[in-house]
Amino acid sequence: MIEITGLSKTFGAGPSAFTALENINVTIKENEFFTLLGPSGCGKTTLLRSIAGFVNPTSGSLTVNGEDMLSKPPYARPVNTVFQNYALFPHMTVAENIGFGLEMLGRPKSEIKSVVADMLDLVQMAPMADRMTSQISGGQQQRVALARALAPKPKVLLLDEPLSALDFKLRKDMQIELKRLQSETGITFVFVTHDQEEALTMSDRIAVMKSGRILQIGGPKDIYDHPAERFVADFIGDTNFVSANLLSEDNGKAQVRLPSGATVEARSPEGGAHSGAVTIAVRPEHAMLSEPGALIDGRLKNIVYFGTDTHYHVESEGQPTFVIRRQNQPDAVEHHSVGDSVGISFNPGIAQVLRD
């Protein structure tokens, strides 16, 4: 279990000082696939490097299984890293790379040999054991980097955008592979990525970061369906933003009045939204196209066919274009045409009131 409390990191001093991490509080559970998600420069890599020991936080505390980490150098932490560029030792073979950590821990040669053999099997690289790392492909280097970091059986494995250098097909395969390795080894994974889809498909929980702060922590479905802030809603998936008035708030549920005058039940963000004028977020696939007189009325501006689904762009007064996504069926008939007056509806409890 990793417990991070009040962690901050400021680079430099005076007017040029840059705050990379600001009061980070998070608890990562044992055997969890935990993802730090955010755009570049959000501090996710700095947070990862703080756990590894390459960055000394300015303040705060960091423990692994109750043991203080900040006073320890990287080589004394039960934590291993898979680097973005893999950082395999070019002067060693695949097997020597994988055995390096155990060798440094002073394990007997026989043990190193058997663990390296196990690791080579685990990542399906046994035939390549005696190759130099420059003689294997990018995907294979990725596997070796994973095996090298897993070999000393760390309590926590840190992964710094490990899939970003791979092509699309290989990345999909490695996502499944990583999930498999995590459940087989039972090691806590802390995974850094800027790819929201990668985060949603692999993680047990996700922390969305921006400008050195964690905006929201939750399971993939939680984060996707109920983003607490506009940034989270915007960064993960596509979202429609609608301005509304908050009428009442009670126990996570809110009543909001839409510009059309219709009222609908929505979810309150954690801690409440409080102010009267709010923004609500509705996912394109959570809304339906209906007859005028619905929650929002407008005019159909565009129909875009995507194969698996169709997007309807609806224009209504005083609001940004609202997108509705509908799954295509083989026998479906298109009832609507561009220029039609249409309505937009969604079920109570679907819309999310944003805290901004």
Next chain:
Amino acid sequence: MSADAQTERNRWLLLTPALTILTLAAAGPLLIVVVYSFLTAGDYGGVVWTFSTDAWFSVVAERDFFDETLSFSDAHLAIFWRSVKLSLMTTAVAFLVGFPTAYFIATRPARKRDFWMLLIMIPFWTNLLIRTFAVMEIIRNEGVVNTVLMKLGLIEAPIQMMYTEFAVTLGMFYVFLPLMVLPIYASMERMDFSLVEAAYDLYASRWKVLRRVILPLIKPGAVAGSILVFVPSLGAYVTPRIMGGGKQLMLGNLIELQFGQGRNWPLGAALSITLLAIVMVALIIYVRSSESEGAHHG
């Protein structure tokens, strides 16, 4: 004429200037030196065109003035040994100082590295004599070190540092240090420092990181730097002469002596070729050792 033959001919044509210079400036003089080493010394310098192997005998042996018996030339052997020993020491000290220096520079922010390299290079652009006299000024009996130590009352009389092997080594170390720093810095700048982080992350202590990751990766630079320091040290002439004051002769001084006061050009020529041979042997040992290492990793 086929296109291939045309290209081949053009290549040779382009090589002509370089080949001409190499023939005139390197191969030609070398040939003359070889020929001279097999001639007889003239009474007032120069050579007499009579074949003789006397010079080659004199490289390692001495003919007794009275009974003409042969014995090992202790003086020459001592000078060979001193040349190799001081050159090795110079190389070792230059590496011990040059490696941390190169590491320091390579780990500075990119825009500050040029400034540090400039500081390393400035002495290198200064005249060799001036640099050597500067070192002399520091360690001579009335020099900076002795004056300070005496003022502090740490010593009664000045420590004799000039005209010793220490002085020669120090002088050569100072003169050739940039030749060690430059190639090490070049390989270190190309080194991926995330490898150092990876090793730290995998439980390697600082010492282990140095020995298992950094040193193997900068080995080409370290070897190049060692050759660049060792070879000119072995043939050094000005520095041993000033810092050794004629007491600590090295090969370069011995050769100069034969062409000058000694008036024995054939012996000077034979000694020059001996020096060349020592350098070649050192280079062959190095090439062999790096080849076998390469074969090990295949």
